[in-house]
Amino acid sequence: MNSRKIRIKKLNVKQPLSILKEDEIDATEYESLTQELQVATGVEAGEENEYHLQVLLKTAGQKVDNEIPVPPPQESSTSYEELYSRPYSEPASYVRFSQTVEECIGCMYDMTEEDDAFLKEYNAKRPAGQRLSEDDFERIMEAFEDNASHQTPFASVDKTILAYDAMVPELNVLLQPKVMGHSKAIYEHWKARREAMGNGMLQPSLKFETHQESDDLDPYICFRRREVRQTRKTRARDVQSADKLKRLRKELEEGRQLIVMSREREVLKGDLLRADRMIFEKRAQVKEMKVRLGIKGDDEDLINQKAPPKKKHADVPAAQKAAGSGPIRLQQPRPLGPVEVELPLLEAKLARQNEELRSDIMTKIQNHQNWNRNHVDLTKSPLPPVQSPSRQPSFRAAQAQYLLTPPASSASGESAGEPTPMDLDDDIPSAVFQFKGAPVDENSPPQTVAYRRRVGRLNRLWIDRRPQKSAQSPRASPDSDRWKYDQDDSDDEQPMYEVDPYDTTCIRFRATIPLSFQDPRRHQRQLEAAAQAQAAAMQAASNGQPPQQGAPKQLPTAPKQDS
Known part of the structure; x- marks a missing residue:
């Protein structure tokens, strides 16, 4: 029989589960489910019956559950039906106890058999007037227990026994002087009892956890320590x-x-x-x-001389003060008839409007100038005109200066006033090749050169040269190229296009033309030689002679030319 293998999934709080009552489950279906249900082991089907695997699966399900140990119930002989009546009435407080007055305000220590034997032996050695009573013995033992619990609360853990000298100040307050004489002997008995019980309290009390591992299964531990998870602290x-x-x-x-x-x-x-x-x-x-x-007299010093309080003057509004001050003016009666109103003139109104318009325009101009201050517009057709770059203050224009030579004795007074440039010994020969650039306009002013002197490293002197631009570049006349492309349209004359043969574009175009097109006469000679060779070959063939070697077999075709 093949059993079904179902992998049990963990429950999820977000997954809804159906709740079925006992009467809603079919007994036969429940029995079949319990018999056929088998948890997947995670191994192959042939290895599921292996002995060690079955033992491991059985021991895995027999894990000891951690439970809080509870002491077994004990039978009590107390008849609660006699103490509490049947008709129950809810008390004012939920905690109710039944203790006598002696139990509330009396001594809480109860003597044991060992204490009774020790007290009888102790009183037997004492005279009749100095014997210790049972109540006083219990008070002394209670005082020792209270001091030990207050001063050494963890005595059961570290096994610390409080000395007698540390208890004396508290005993003097709690006990009477006649009882203090027996405290030293009773302390030795109390100390022996504490050591015998592992330095624990002599009277039964709530048991606290001393060690987590040893007290884990102790059912009488009242309060256990809990592990407090430390909260994550951030900055x-x-x-x-x-x-x-x-x-x-x-x-x-x-x-x-x-x-x-x-x-x-x-x-x-x-x-x-x-x-x-x-x-x-x-x-x-x-x-x-x-x-x-x-x-008699001078009784003013016998009374309190207090200045009378000043009366506060009522604040009068400023309007009432202005109305009340000054001479009284009588209102003159208004003359009868309509009131004449001065009408404004049209000229004054137009002048005022023109003045306002002019002031508005001047304000806008000033705002526009402030807006364009320290701003250069280099776009096409700028609104503010582009100013010429200012001359660099560190450069100075160079001017030719000639040395002053003393005039000759025969020179006239007119030539002695202005120096003349010195003539060179030899003339500069003319260059073999000369490059001519763009023609220079004679009317344009000569371009000046500016120089700057600066000192470099190791005190070396440098002279910088820079050409200066003119203050305002000359602009071409808008009518200069008006007749440049204007030609006479005549049927007799063919159109002539002026082309510079030495232009870069023309030179590049001529360089791409084949050599045969550049020399038509050379091509004509080749055609004539080929025709003569072909005629000679045909004549030799008609005479029965073999053709000469190297004769062309076919005339070359002439290249096509575009009409």
Whole structure:
């Protein structure tokens, strides 16, 4: 029988599950599901019956579940039906206990059999007037237990036993002087009892966890330690915590200052009251002395001289003050008849409009100039004209200067006023080849050259040369090329196109033309030689002679020419 293999998936909180009641499940279907259901092992079907695999699967399902240990129930002989009546009434508090007054305010330590045997043995050695009672013994033992629990709360863990000298100050407060004489002997008995019980408390109390591994299965552990997950601290959280602490510190400091200032205020009030009381007593003494001596008058010092409060003047509005001040003016009656209104002239109105328009235009011009300040528009047809570049202040124009030569004795006075350039010894020979560039306009001013002197490294002197541009480049006349392409249209004359044969485009075009087209006479001679050779060959063939070697077999075809 092949069983179904179903991989059980984990439950998901987002996946809805159907809830079925007991009466909604068919018994036969449930039995078939439980029998046929088999969890996938993750191995091949032939290896599922292997012995070690089956043992491992069985032991994996027998994992011990962690449960909180609970003490077994114990039978009690207390009859709760007699203590609590049947008709239940809800109490004011949910916690109810039944203890006597002695249990609430009396001693909480109860003697054991060992304590009873020790007390009998201890009293047997003492005289009848110095014997210790059971109540006093219990009080002493309770005082030892309280001091040990307060001063050494973890004595059961680190096995620390409190010394007798550390308990004496507390015992003097709790116990009576007549009982303190027995405390030293009782301490040795208490110490022996504590050591026998592992330095634990002598009276039964709540049991706390001492070690997590050893007390894990102890059902009587009341409070267990829990692992607190540390919250992830970030820099923002640290900043928030610091801000909260600063705010709390500030609020506490402000509250403290308020309390200190309130105290100082109350102290000043107390000093003022004491000063008033002293003044009153001194005035009473002065009054008695005046009566006794019969002095009359000068009683102003016996009363408090307080200046009368000044009356506040009512604020009068400024409008009422202006109306009330000044002489009273009587209103003159308005003459009868319509009121004449001066009509504005048309000329004045037009002049005012023109003035406003002119001022508006000037304002816009000024705003436009401010807007275009320190701005150069290099686009096509700029709105503000492009200014010529200013001359560099570090360059200076070079001017030719000639050495002054002393004039000859026979020279006239006219030639001695202006120096003349010196003649060279030999003339410069003319160049064999001369390149002529674009013609220079004689009317254009000569281009000046500017020089600049600067000192470089190692104090070397450098002279920089730079040509200067003219202040304003000459512009061609708009009518200069008006008749450039205007020619007479005549039927007799063929159109002539003026082309520069030495232009770069023309030279490049001529370089691409084949050599046969460049020399037509050479091509004609080749054709004539070929025709003569062909005629000689035909004549030899008619005479029965073999043709000469090297004769062409076919005349070359002439190249086609475009008409």
